[in-house]
Amino acid sequence: MIPTKPVVQQAPVKVFVASTGNGFMRDIGSWLVEAARLSGRTATLVDDSLPGADGAINLVVAPHEFFELFDASASELQRAAAASVCVCTEQPGTPWFHLAVDACRRGLYTLDINPQGVAALRDVDVDSAHLPLGAVPSITAPVVDRSIDVLFMGGLDDRRAAVLADLAPHLYRRNADIRVFHFDRPVTATTPGVLFGAEKYALLASSTLLVNLHRDRSAHLPAGTTPPAYFEWARMIEAMANGCVVVTEPSDGFEPLRAGTHFVETSADRMAAALDELLADPARIEQIREAAQHAVCIELALHQPLNLALDHIEGHVLPRLAEHVATSRPTRGLWRLGASRVTPPVRLGPFRPHLAIQKRAKQLALAENQTLRQLDALSCLLRHGTEQHIERVETPSFATAEPQVSVLVTLYNYADVVVETLDSIVASEGVEMELIVVDDHATDHSRAVVLDFIAAHPEAPVVLLGKDANEGLAAARNTGFEQARAPFVMVIDADNMIYPTALAKLAKALNDEPDAAAAYSILEDFGTQRSIRSAVAWDVDRLCHANYIDAQAMWRVGDWRRLGGYRADDDHVYGWEDWDLWLRLAADGGHAVLVAQMLGRYRVQQSSMIALTNLATDDAIDAIRARYPSLPWPA
Incomplete structure (x- = not known):
């Protein structure tokens, strides 16, 4: 009788997202769950409990949100962060990235969806690796009719607003769809005008071009500093998977994708001209669409790099995790997360010494x-x-x-x-x-x-x-x-x-x-x-x-x-x-x-x-x- 090789049980995967956080992060979390299942693992999306040293691989998407919004004590949050592999999604230099670092430092290992984020994490001694994003099958929606010529989806700041204003004279005859939101509150499924999941993918599948504009980060950096051109991987993947051609400002960290082949790169002052030129050239649109869709859905399919990352975590991180969480190390150092749940101090009202005069003048x-x-x-x-x-x-x-x-x-x-x-x-x-x-x-x-x-x-x-x-x-x-x-x-x-x-x-x-x-x-x-x-x-x-x-x-x-x-x-x-x-x-x-x-x-x-x-x-x-x-x- 031929002896059978024992079946090795792989560690299950739990993907944690904030229950009241931004819907974009829940979408990314759902991609990770699907990709892990395609790799043969058991995977679940969790939003109602904290990670623990329970033998599972705990991936926490957007730790700056999850640990900020979860209702628990600081020590509970810190030990949960120690039991986690954080998946960072934010641009280095932003307040959200700095908050994420507080959580990443507690854990043994961190993943970031952009090489710039990996470099910034390593600069502060966080053991981190790049998780290249790619598509999962559920992202791709059926194409019924590409009735939208130009689509923009993103948070609104002064820089983006000024660039969009310059596009107005070029878009009023087009079928454009400009979907913006403000950063002053979490963007959830109840936020009017913002779509997530299948509805968002259907919108992208109905659109010919997606405009990508960089956020204004001048307020987050030292005076005179030029921010790196961050490639918004999640937005790019879901657009390309649905055949929506991306037209973006110059970016770094997009390899192995290639500008001109998988997307169009242009400066903000040439954005309008680039849109006009592309819409007048359907053959080029189709060429870029096919190349990009094949790249993100086949060559860069998410389950492939995620499987490698999970194997590494299971072999090199999980064996050390229980001992790490049990020590006092997770509770040491700076911890700024959870501030939104703390009762704010009583503050004096605005100082308006001339209010009575102003009222009388009015x-x-x-x-x-x-x-x-x-x-x-x-x-x-x-x-x-x-x-x-x-x-x-x-x-x-x-x-x-x-x-x-x-x-x-x-x-x-x-x-x-x-x-x-x-x-x-x-x-x-x-x-x-x-x-x-x-x-x-x-x-x-x-x-x-x-x-x-x-x-x-x-x-x-x-x-x-x-x-x-x-x-x-x-x-x-x-x-x-x-x-x-x-x-x-x-x-x-x-x-x-x-x-x-x-x-x-x-x-x-x-x-x-x-x-x-x-x-x-x-x-x-x-x-x-x-x-x-x-x-x-x-x-x-x-x-x-x-x-x-x-x-x-x-x-x-x-x-x-x-x-x-x-x-x-x-x-x-x-x-x-x-x-x-x-x-x-x-x-x-x-x-x-x-x-x-x-x-x-x-x-x-x-x-x-x-x-x-x-x-x-x-x-x-x-x-x-x-x-x-x-x-x-x-x-």
Whole structure:
């Protein structure tokens, strides 16, 4: 009888992720579980317990999150870190990387998905190795239709926002999808507009190009230091596995992938040109797509390097682990993790020695506004026999127009820029529109400028409603809404602009989502600042912290009317008329839909109205919170 070779039982694998951490890390954790199972091991994803010296290989993904967010004492966390093999995912030099180091130092061995991270860990005497990321079968989604030309997914900072703003003039005719989030809270499956797992892979499989922009790390490094160009391996792998061609800023540490073969590398100032060139060359896109997909799914398949790493850990780390955890070494040295669960110290409120003066100044300024409006009404009464008289001037084509969208521009002392706004509106494509301009008794020659515009554009359906007594922004907008003939009204300030496709795309969003009361798009900042705004999907919790959605939005007239229009009778909302209406919509159980494309332009300049609003805000915020008590206001 031939003797049989005894079966060697391999150590099981546990992959730990934070239950309330970023969903991106859970995705990476699920890849590791799948790859370990493909290697023949038992593997599970764990988010409800700490690692221990129990004979398993404990891989902790994103230790800066896991040990920060898990509810346990410092000594328990430190011993758990000692029993772990941390899998680091963060860029060296960032606060998150430094937190991860505290956990890595407790353990005997660490893995990092980027060679830069390995080098930085070794610089602080952490025994570490590179875990090359690759694809697992579940990442690849079936391709139904690549309807999205350009996709961006990432956290928003000033640098990325400025680069995205520069892309706006090149993308408004494309089918773009700009999905951004903020770094101020964990990004989870409940974060509006952000996708994970199968939904994210399906989005990538529906996209032709993925734009990759580096984060701004200047605040995390010494002055004058140039950060290394970090290659975001996880983002690249999931894009390439789904045939989405990556267009990235120059990076380091991407080997064995090759720029020009597996992805396209270009500088930020040439990003727009690179996108245009690629989209005009489908053959090159297909060539890069095939090479990249084969590389990450076959040549670099994750189960191959992970199996080698697990064999090394089982043979050289596990035999020493129990003794290591039992010593006092894991509890020595710097430990900064867990600070978010510590009750913060009681702090004094902001030092505002002139608050009483600021409040009084705001009251006087608002009283002056009211007095001037009363004088306007009196003057109008003397001239016209009524406290309000509205001059109406139409283009010849206005009366017979059958608009799908009414565009409302309220005007007060923007004579020098309003023509740019009006030109951008009448250049709209793919939708029948009418333009309603409400002059709120401007003190410059705004009305004359609009009259000249009407005379020069007889073919465009335009009406000017010139008030002879100023009533304020909210009342002016309400006047325009009341005159609208279309079911949708687009609100645009007199110094801002839209791209030609904006109206058609926003109207389509409202038609596609009948329950949405309004639609808004991402706006490109221009003027004294390059950035983007109104870029995050509808999020009531975020809305209660601050208004992040600009007035430039398209409303269903029926919903606007049901909500009662803009509040024109309360000084507390002066300058916050838009925020008040968004909050009213939220309190009513309604919502607005974000069209995740850059379709409008926001002129950044000093605003006296906002300056007056922000002179003293405490009373106004208290009044708004009291008006909408059912909303989830921050403590």
